[in-house]
Each structure stands twice: as structure tokens, then as C-alpha cells.
Amino acid sequence: MRLDGQVALVTGAGRGIGRACALAFANAGADVVVAARTTSELEDVRGDIMAVGRRCAAVPTDLTEESQVNRLADEALAAFGGVDVLVNNAGVAIHHAVPDIPTDVWDLTMAVNVRAPFLLTRRLWDHMVERGGGCILNVASVSGKRAGAGNATYSASKYAIIGFTESLSKAGREVNIRACAVCPGPVATVMRAGNNPTEDPTGILTPNDIAELALFVATRPARVVLQEAVMELNPSWSG
Numbered sequence: 474m475r476l477d478g479q480v481a482l483v484t485g486a487g488r489g490i491g492r493a494c495a496l497a498f499a500n501a502g503a504d505v506v507v508a509a510r511t512t513s514e515l516e517d518v519r520g521d522i523m524a525v526g527r528r529c530a531a532v533p534t535d536l537t538e539e540s541q542v543n544r545l546a547d548e549a550l551a552a553f554g555g556v557d558v559l560v561n562n563a564g565v566a567i568h569h570a571v572p573d574i575p576t577d578v579w580d581l582t583m584a585v586n587v588r589a590p591f592l593l594t595r596r597l598w599d600h601m602v603e604r605g606g607g608c609i610l611n612v613a614s615v616s617g618k619r620a621g622a623g624n625a626t627y628s629a630s631k632y633a634i635i636g637f638t639e640s641l642s643k644a645g646r647e648v649n650i651r652a653c654a655v656c657p658g659p660v661a662t663v664m665r666a667g668n669n670p671t672e673d674p675t676g677i678l679t680p681n682d683i684a685e686l687a688l689f690v691a692t693r694p695a696r697v698v699l700q701e702a703v704m705e706l707n708p709s710w711s712g
């Protein structure tokens with residue numbers, strides 16, 4: 474599964490699933506643009522990517538700001554001449570009972586989890602078409618397949634990104650752009666630990682599990698439609 478000569482742009486690449494995807498893609502031969510807000514984490518991942526011999530541009534970005542999202546896309550194009558694989562991975566998961574959901578939490582969640590992927594896709598779509606095609610991976614969640622009582626905001630955002638991805642997949646078929654919603658179950662990351670502080674992180678999926686899935690999806694040939702990739706934790710597994 475190789476991405477030699479290709480350019481990947483990964484949001485939320487400073488840690489967790491995004492970092493694992495950025496490193497997996499670099500190890501598969503891609504040059505990588507990494508984005509998030511925390512510059513120290515971005516510099517760290519940039520160092521690891523360059524250590525495997527690939528080029529990396531680290532672009533500090535707050536994805537809630539449209540101007541910064543557009544600048545990220547433009548800097549990726551300027552640095553490497555195009556983007557072949559866009560990974561909309563950055564996300565937030567802030568849970569409240571429905572009557573207590575603050576409006577700003579709803580808006581933030583939609584801005585990071587749904588609006589930013591839309592903005593980046595819109596900015597890069599025509600460039601991908603001119604390049605002959607590309608691949609868009611939107612990191613959704615199993616929470617976009619089934620909602621629980623306590624995660625209405627997060628689930629709504631993930632259902633939305635899965636719907637957006639299905640539309641992209643259909644729109645992309647004529648122009649050789651493949652789009653896939655990657656839907657992980659529980660993964661041992663800062664986000665997961667923040668919402669599940671008593672959970673044993675060694676008993677759930679790893680960021681590398683998801684990165685391997687993302688690399689598999691990104692390296693499928695153009696004839697393959699793979700619109701959704703769900704990776705669950707086996708509830709019977711006990712280490």
C-alpha cells in the first residue's frame with residue numbers, strides 16, 4: 474500500500490488518529506501537510522515525518538476560522554503543488570444532556586467536525602479535478618451510525634459528515650475523486666480519555682488501527698467505490 478509521489482493533507486495531525494495517519498502516509502511515501510492549533514505537537518510530528526525522508530509542511534490552523542482553513546489549503550498547494558489525499562480528521566467531542574447543551578458547544582462542534590471539512594473540500598475540489606483525481610477521507614465515528622442518549626451534539630455532527638461524504642462520493646465518481654467516511658469505534662486518544670477517564674486505554678482500538686484503515690482506503694484503485702469504512706471494537710475481546 475504505497476503513496477509514493479503523492480501529497481496528503483491531514484487535519485488534527487498533532488496527536489491521536491491524525492498523527493498516526495500522517496505518519497502512516499509518510500511511511501507509505503507521501504509528502505504530508507499537517508494542521509492543528511498546537512504548534513509544539515505539529516513540530517513534533519513534522520520531525521517524525523522528515524526523519525523517514527518525506528517532506529512535511531506544518532501549518533498552524535484554527536479550523537473554526539474560514540480564512541485560516543482557506544489559507545491552509547492555499548499553503549498546501551503552494552508547498553507541494555497539489556493535494557492527492559485530504560484527511561478531514563480534526564474533531565471535538567463535548568457531551569452534555571440535551572437540555573444543557575450550550576449553543577456555543579453546538580456551534581463549535583459543527584464548525585470543526587462538519588463546516589471545516591466542507592470548507593477544505595470546496596477549496597481543494599477543483600485542484601483535485603485538474604490533477605486527475607484524488608481521495609477525501611472524512612473521519613466520522615460509529616456515533617454517526619448510532620446515537621446514544623448523552624452525545625446528541627457529537628452524533629449529529631458525525632451523521633452530518635457521513636451524509637456529506639456520501640454526496641461527495643457520488644459527485645466524485647465522474648472526476649476520479651473518491652470519498653470515504655472512516656468510522657472508528659473507541660480509540661485510545663486524548664479525546665477518548667477526556668470523556669472516559671476510568672477506561673483502560675489498552676482495551677480499545679489504537680490510532681494505528683485507524684491509520685492502517687485510512688491507508689487501505691487511500692490506496693484503493695480508482696475503479697473501487699468504498700464510501701464508508703467502519704472499524705468496531707470486538708466487545709468480546711479481552712486483551
Ligand SMILES: NC(=O)c1ccc[n+]([C@@H]2O[C@H](COP(=O)([O-])OP(=O)(O)OC[C@H]3O[C@@H](n4cnc5c(N)ncnc54)[C@H](OP(=O)(O)O)[C@@H]3O)[C@@H](O)[C@H]2O)c1
Nearest residue numbers: 485487489490509510511535536563564614659660662664
Ligand atoms: N478517539 C476516539 O475514540 C474516536 C472514535 C471515533 C471517531 N473519532 C474521531 O477521530 C478524529 C480524531 O480524534 P482523536 O481521538 O484523535 O482526538 P484528539 O486526540 O483529541 O485529536 C484531535 C485533533 O484535532 C485537532 N483540533 C481540534 N480542534 C481543532 C481546531 N479548532 N482547529 C484545528 N485543529 C483542531 C487537535 O489539535 P489542537 O487541539 O492542537 O487544535 C488534535 O490534533 C475526530 O474527528 C474524532 O471525532 C475518535
